[in-house]
Amino acid sequence: MNESVAVAVPRKGRPLEAILDRLASATDAEALADEVSSTLRYEKAITKGEIEPERNVYERLTAYSDPDAPDGPEYTLYRDDRPGFPRRIVFDSARVDVGGLQLRLIGREEPFRALRTHEFALGFDSADLVLEEAVTLHERGIDSIAEVNERIDPRDTDVRVVTGLGDTxxxxxxxxxxxxxxxxxxxxxxxxxxxxxxxxxxxxxxxxxxxxxxxxxxxxxxxxxxxxxxxxxxxxxxxxxxxxxxxxxxxxxxxxxxxxxxxxxETVLLRNVAERTPAVDRVERLFSGLDLETELRV
Structure with missing residues (x-):
């Protein structure tokens, strides 16, 4: 059986598209990235009232999921904060084979917190959330992603920033x-x-x-x-x-x-440094990229 690495990702929005773009540039997953992005953009337009769909939300959810394609994207329903709290279709999961390693993208509402509880070794979330929850305050401010790890107390969390994705x-x-x-x-x-x-x-x-x-x-x-x-x-x-x-x-x-x-x-790649394996390191390198201008030390 192939080795498997799960990566926590946001369920929707600009951060998820940035992750899919990075995945598509590093693998042959362009079709998957295009399918998920276009589906969620369509659903966002419905949410904003820009499109009146012909099918209800349950019919659309069924149409998006193909039981004969086990590696294809899966979606789920999420109650958003519009009046009445209607259901919205968001990303749930997908599998990508990367040279014999099975990469599993798993949608989470709060990927950073899932890493903090050691549910995942790798994940993506907003740099803003890391500043809000994990950095210690200091009389001197910070102005770059590269400084974030210096302000994370290792007694508070094992999660560190690897790099930003540039969706800035x-x-x-x-x-x-x-x-x-x-x-x-x-x-x-x-x-x-x-x-x-x-x-x-x-x-x-x-x-x-x-x-x-x-x-x-x-x-x-x-x-x-x-x-x-x-x-x-x-x-x-x-x-x-x-x-x-x-x-x-x-x-x-x-x-x-x-x-x-x-x-x-921007969206940042995060890792829980206590959950390190060769397979996790390989996926980290995949998303970091060798041509990246800045890879942070942790």
């Missing part, structure tokens, strides 16, 4: 023009001297504290958008904030200045 958006410093004195740069040094409200996304207090450093936020009061208020509008009202940006066009539409890109928000 940035936690960016934003401000209303009248909040930045003439001649000053909108960067970390600005925050260190700043006193007042800093608008951030809910539950990101610890992430922002890790990124900026506890010393820089001593005189800062975290505030959040109210109800259905747009984050950019809330930042404009507060004067200064931190929010995820790709091009920054929406922030500019609200009259905001774009400052320093503080930290990359």
């Amino acid at each position: 958006v940035y936690h960016t410093l934003l401000a209303a023009p009248d909040a930045v004195p003439a001649g000053e740069s909108l960067d970390r040094s600005f925050v260190a001297d700043y006193e007042g409200e800093l608008c951030i996304s809910p539950r990101y207090e610890r992430l922002v504290a890790a990124v900026l450093g506890t010393e820089a936020i001593e005189d800062v009061e975290f505030v959040f958008a109210n109800g259905g208020q747009e984050e950019e509008r809330a930042i404009a009202d507060a004067g200064v904030g931190v929010y995820l940006t790709v091009t920054g066009s929406t922030a500019r539409d609200h009259g905001l200045l774009l400052g320093e890109q503080l930290f990359p928000s």
